[in-house]
Amino acid sequence: MNVAPIKKNTRIVVGMSGGVDSTVAAYLLKREGFDVIGITLKIWTDRCMHISSEKCCGPDAINDARNMAAQIGIPHYVLDEADCFEKEVISYFLREYSLGRTPNPCIKCNEKIKFGRLWTRVQSWGVEYLATGHYALVENQDHIPRLKKAKDKRRDQSYFLFSLSPGQLSRMITPLGNLEKKEVRAIAKEAGLNVWDKEESRDICFVPGKNYKEFIQGKKTPSNTxxxxxxxxxxxxxxxxxxxxxxxxxxxxxxxxxxxxxxxxxxxxxxxxxxxxxxxxxLFKTHCYASQAHWIEKDIESPRPVTVKLRYNYPEVEALLTLLGKDRFRLDFSSPQIGISPGQAAVCYDGDIVLGGGWIEREKA
Missing domain, CATH: 2.30.30.280 (Adenine nucleotide alpha hydrolases-like domains)
Structure with missing residues (x-):
């Protein structure tokens, strides 16, 4: 874990979900001598108590996070952000589907909640950095942040962080960026952290049982059918x-x-x-357009070759990036791609460096 430029005793908040990744992130920072505080966000309301215990926002997960913080020897707090989560993430999720688009709520949650609302709330605590269990690398060169892929390419989560601002990235620490998953579990096991073999949830946290349609149906009214x-x-x-x-x-x-x-x-x-x-x-397309462009790397030449991810679980493909003004761009693929869904993020890379990206537009037939 490379956090050498940060002074010892610096106060760092770690977002703890109750899983092995965020637990090990907190443990490593504590071991390095930082002043670590564990935070878990409560993002469900009384209307959503059906959330299953294994979800990263469920009641049992909060208990796991609290227990792990105690074992590590750091204070732990639960912050209620249910109303903000409903407004910024769930409402976005439902609105995108009503517009015929396929949303990515994890990206919005990172941008609006974890590195937005949470940071706003903890600044008065003397906190200087936020840390998470994301598999990604954030480097600061001459006070300019750069987002890069993690060492563990199979777990890399830089895709979910492309929309963060330079200010958000500059206060972000990712202790797991240079570790592989098996190393993280080994560290947890050696430290006696009993979440070392806890199964991880890969689903959207607020949708029980992967049943997106049922969740959406439960939110519908005659006026939004x-x-x-x-x-x-x-x-x-x-x-x-x-x-x-x-x-x-x-x-x-x-x-x-x-x-x-x-x-x-x-x-x-x-x-x-x-x-x-x-x-x-x-379903095969030779190109796509994206809007609401956000570029982490500045002064990008256009056109230029890139690799691009069109969904998190899709492999990267080669493409030619052409900027279309400030907020839009076009991607021409080296070979036709399948299942390009409006509303998903198209994230562009130069090797391991995240250039930025945008949200895929619908092309009218």
């Missing part, structure tokens, strides 16, 4: 749906059968509330 028709690629009506919120580009489930071939969602039109279904071939 977006039912309509399902059409084929020739514009023929082949079925009806009860809401575009239940669909995403690339999806097969929920489409009518009897068409003589597998069908996939290839486009969602929020204005007409129409879902267009087509063949697998129709």
């Amino acid at each position: 977006h039912s309509g028709f399902i059409i084929d690629e020739e514009g023929k009506i082949i079925g009806e749906h009860q809401g575009i919120e239940g669909y995403t580009v690339g999806q097969r489930k929920g489409l009518p059968g009897g068409q003589g071939r597998p069908l996939y969602v290839v486009d969602i039109d929020p204005e007409s509330k129409t879902i267009r279904a087509g063949s697998l071939k129709s």
Whole structure:
């Protein structure tokens, strides 16, 4: 863990989820002699007590975080951010689906809650840095922050951090950036931290059982229902749906059968509330556009070759980046890509360095 430029006894808040990663992050910082405080955010309201215990925001996870902080020997506090989370993350999540887009709430949570609201609340405590269990590297060169991939490329989470501002990155510490997951578990086991073998949750924390459609249905009212028709690629009506919120580009489930071939969602039109279904071939795209561009690296030349991630769990692909003014850009892929979903983040890299990215736009058919 390389935090040499930071003076010993510097006060650092660690976001603790009750899992092995954030626990080890706190443990390493404490071992290095920093003044460490553990913080867990309560992001559920009384309306959401169905959150399962293994979720990083559930009641049992908070208990795990509290117990691990005690074992490490650091103070631990729970901050209630349920209202802010509802406004900044859940409302965004629901709004994006209602617009026929596929959201990424983890990116918004990092930007608005963990490195936004949390920092605002702890500044009065004399805190100088925020630390997390993210697998990513943040380096500061001449007071200019640079975001890079983690050593463990299979776990790298730099994708989720692309929208952070220079100010947010400059006060961020990622103790696990130079470690692999197996090393993190080994450190926890050796230290006697009983979460060393705790199974991690890979789902969106506020959606129980991976059932996004059920979660969205539970939030719908007659005024925000977006039912309509399902059409084929020739514009023929082949079925009806009860809401575009239940669909995403690339999806097969929920489409009518009897068409003589597998069908996939290839486009969602929020204005007409129409879902267009087509063949697998129709999902392949040679390019895409993105808006709300955010660049960590400055003075990017255009056009220029990059690698890009179009979803977190997708492999990087080679592309040509062309800037279209301040807020938009185009990506031309070296080979056609499948399942490009409006609303997802397109994050651009130069080797291990995160250049920045933006949010994929819908191209009208």
